[in-house]
Amino acid sequence: xxxxxxxxxxxxxxxxxxxxxxxxxxxxxxxxxxxxxxxxxxxxxxxxxxxxxxxxxxxxxxxxxxxxxxxxxxxxxxxxxxxxxxxxxxxxxxxxxxxxxxxxxxxxxxxxxxxxxxxxxxxxxxxxxxxxxxxxxxxxxxxxxxxxxxxxxxxxxxxxxxxxxxxxxxxxxxxxx
Numbered sequence: 001x002x003x004x005x006x007x008x009x010x011x012x013x014x015x016x017x018x019x020x021x022x023x024x025x026x027x028x029x030x031x032x033x034x035x036x037x038x039x040x041x042x043x044x045x046x047x048x049x050x051x052x053x054x055x056x057x058x059x060x061x062x063x064x065x066x067x068x069x070x071x072x073x074x075x076x077x078x079x080x081x082x083x084x085x086x087x088x089x090x091x092x093x094x095x096x097x098x099x100x101x102x103x104x105x106x107x108x109x110x111x112x113x114x115x116x117x118x119x120x121x122x123x124x125x126x127x128x129x130x131x132x133x134x135x136x137x138x139x140x141x142x143x144x145x146x147x148x149x150x151x152x153x154x155x156x157x158x159x160x161x162x163x164x165x166x167x168x169x170x171x172x173x174x175x176x177x
Contacts, residue, residue, distance in 0.1 A: 003130055003163075006121070006122055006130060007121050007122075007130065007132075007133070010121045010122055010156070010157055011121070013154075013156050013157075014052070014053035014054075014154070015052075015053060017053055017154070022053055022055075022056060023056060025055070025154055025177045026055045026056035026057075026059070027056075027059070028177035029055055029060075029152045029153075029175055029176070029177045030059055030060045030063065032152075032175045032177065033060055033117075033150065033152060033175060034060070034063060034067075036150065036173065036175065038115050038148050038150050038172065038173055039064075039115065039150075041115075041148075042069060042113075042114065042115035042148070043069060043070065043111065043113070043114075044069060044070040044071070044072065044109065044111040044113070044114035044115070045061065045064045045069050045070070045071050045072070045114065045115050045117065046072050046073070046074070046083045046109065046111075046114045046115065046116040046117065046147070047060070047061045047064070047071055047072070047073055047117045048073055048074055048117055048119050049073050049089070049092060049099065049100035049101070050100075051097075051098065051099045051100065054119060055152045055153065055154070057117060057152070058089055060117075061073070061089055062089060065087065070085060070109070070111065070114075071085070071086055071087070071089075072084055072085045072086060072109035072111075072114065073086050073089075073092075073100075073101070073102060074101065074136070075095060075096075075101040075102050075105070076095060076096035076099075076101065076134075076136065079139075080136075080139070081136040081137070081139070081140050082108055082109075083108070083109040083114070084102045084104065084105070084106065084107065084108055084109060085107045085108075085109050086102050091103050091104065096134075097132075097134075112144060112146050112147070113146060113147070113148075114147055115147070115148050115149070115150060116137075116140075116141070116147045116148070116149045116150070117149075117150055117151070117152065118137055118149050118150065118151040118171045119131065119132070119137075119151075120132075120151055120153065120157070121157065122153075122157050122158075122159050122162060123151050123153050123157060123158055123159070123162070123171070123174045123176075124158070124159050124160060124161050124162045124174075125158075125160075125174070126161070126170060127149075127151075127170035127171040127172060127173070127174060128161075128162040128164045128168060128170050129151060129162070129168070129170065129171055129174075130162055135167070137169070138167055138168060138169050141169045142167070142169065145169075148172050148173075149169075149171040149172045149173070150171060150172065150173045150174075150175065151171045151173070151174045151175070152175050152176075153174065153175075153176045154176065154177065155176050155177065157176065158174065158176045
């Protein structure tokens with residue numbers, strides 16, 4: 001199955017999920033994430049705001065703020081993605097491709113050791129991922145390679161092995177539920 005077919009198959013599986021399934025699995029993933037060593041060590045979380053049937057990250061990011069961590073989320077500017085600090089996760093509007101983004105353009109996050117939460121459609125145990133096709137995270141991590149990375153996904157998004165390309169940057173840890 002090529003990337004295009006795989007993306008379609010995973011999107012179809014995600015669309016078939018009920019809101020209750022999404023919330024339940026997201027809550028479990030939040031527990032796994034918060035218990036992870038990567039989370040425990042992080043002073044800053046570069047998260048993302050969920051779109052469609054993605055893992056519901058907002059409760060995780062709110063918890064990170066309560067835990068005294070700084071939180072930043074991405075905003076797309078043309079071909080580039082920047083992370084912006086966000087203390088109030090309601091201060092967002094639809095941005096690139098309809099994905100929620102901060103309304104403000106500042107403050108730009110500048111923590112080269114921030115833990116990056118990686119979205120994606122499919123993952124494998126080696127940390128390879130297939131994203132949504134924009135390449136924003138691979139470009140960001142090629143510019144800032146020192147970030148630890150964690151991906152959160154539903155169990156059907158975890159595949160035995162994915163074909164990768166030279167510019168694909170694997171994640172350090174994949175959590176699934």
